[in-house]
Amino acid sequence: MGKLKLISDGIIKNNPTFVLVLGMCPTLGTTTSAINGMGMGLATTFVLILSNIVISSVAKIIPDKVRIPSYIVIIASFVTILQLLLQAYLPSLYETLGLFIPLIVVNCIVLGRAEAFANKHSVCDSALDGIGTGLGFTIALTVLGCVRELLGSGSFFGLKLIEGDGMLAFILAPGAFIALAYLMVIFRKVTGKKA
Amino acid sequence: MASKSNFTNMVVVLTSICLVCAAILGFVYSVTAEPIRQAEVAKINNAIASVVPEFNNNPSEEVFEVDGAQVYPAKMDTTVVGYAVKIKTSSFGGPMQMMVGFDNAGNIYNTSVISHADTPGLGAKMTDNNIKLRTELVGINPASVNLSVKKDGGDIDAITAATITSRSFLKGVDLAYQVFLKVQSQN
């Protein structure tokens, strides 16, 4: 298996958002603007890479039955570290993402990759898988954020393109669901994949 | 792959993972505690600087409390030039903290939103310094106007599609004004 393929798989073939449909809560909840979506994606990537590395290196000594609780503790620790670092050095991002930062713990992508990939593969492969999946997630969130920001407030990465308010529904919940649905359809058309 | 589970190794492994994690977290916490505190102080100071006339003291050191609100006196060479009042209130999405600055005459010098949990793109527009809701307040005396949104018969333009946010914002300004009046009557 090529190392590069591990990364590209996470972005296209197993894209966590468009193909696996995992981690929907932050996907919908934080993508009111492109920059927020990207911030959330990178935060999740940080946790994903580190937890994949640690879990793949300790998987052998963890008894099978306490596997899940051990993974959860490891993931939760990284999330807390992230929380503290953001609070200290990027307080404005910490505030925008709010509740969704601690909720990375229960993001099915992180635990899912630990269970499905990291505990069976080498540290190096797991790290690459973390990077790939994380990037796939970040790209999906950034694109969704762009679309919602453009339609909802008429701007692009905070840069105002159209005067006025735009279609407010796209900033709010209904627009999030509908924008994601159409992006998913476009993704399927482009990659020629079926659900 | 994973080793066979028995009671001893389950307890040992899980306990040691928890211990290691707790130790690491404790360490990260102690390292970040100071930057976090500084970031918070910087935020408050920025808010103060944006809502009162020019000053050269350190208002954070001379803070005092009135009715549960923090009052930061801004001084230019020991003469008070204005007060920044920090109000903790609640809005559409949850708790919100704001800073309202008054000059000596009781006119609003400026306002600033420190933290809030309102809908991005809607209620969150109150952090925009050019929003009408906030620019309209600059320089006026709260006693001279009806501090509520036009929909409620007041004099202030609400943020489009965010009436509740606008209402709580104005209530916060009013609360700050009451605190300011108290401060003034004490002097």
Added chain:
Amino acid sequence: MEYVIMFISAIFVNNIVLSQFLGVCPFLGVSKRVDTALGMSAAVTFVVALATLVTYLLQGLLVKLHIEFMQTVSFILVIAGLVQMVEIILKKISPSLYQALGIFLPLITTNCIVLGVAIQVVTNEYSFINNVGAANPNMMNLPQAVVFAVATAIGYSVALILFAGIREQLELSNVPKVFKGVPIALITAGILALAFMGFSGLV
């Protein structure tokens, strides 16, 4: 009266799935049939109420020891343990209930509603629900926290069951091929969310 407003707010105005985006994964995953949706709703309501009660008390301890930063780790551990325990107890004392809810319980640990509500309860001030603009709002007290948790879970149940009903009908309709599965479900959820937006401003 306070509690009635809390219920209306949590179910219609601030519905946890349709306006706060928590618990979307199971919302899409177990909503193909109304009876599974019912089972999931019951299990979620039970676990959310129990978990909120325990984590609320735990938060008191964390604050006392000045280790609030351990919140995420300790909450998720307690929730995971609690879910396991409920599963074991249910198996022993009520096999029939276990039959009905059992398969949903392991799924609940990673349902962000449980952790989400637990954290919301200890950080958000309750007064925003009925008293916008109140000065110095306080943290919820224990009964308020539990009622809030139950109300939120019921809001989730209402949305889930409504959505499952729509999806059962959707099975029979002719959907363009690329929209099959998740995309059409998301569009349905979007329209449902649009309908729920009509309730905003109610309280």
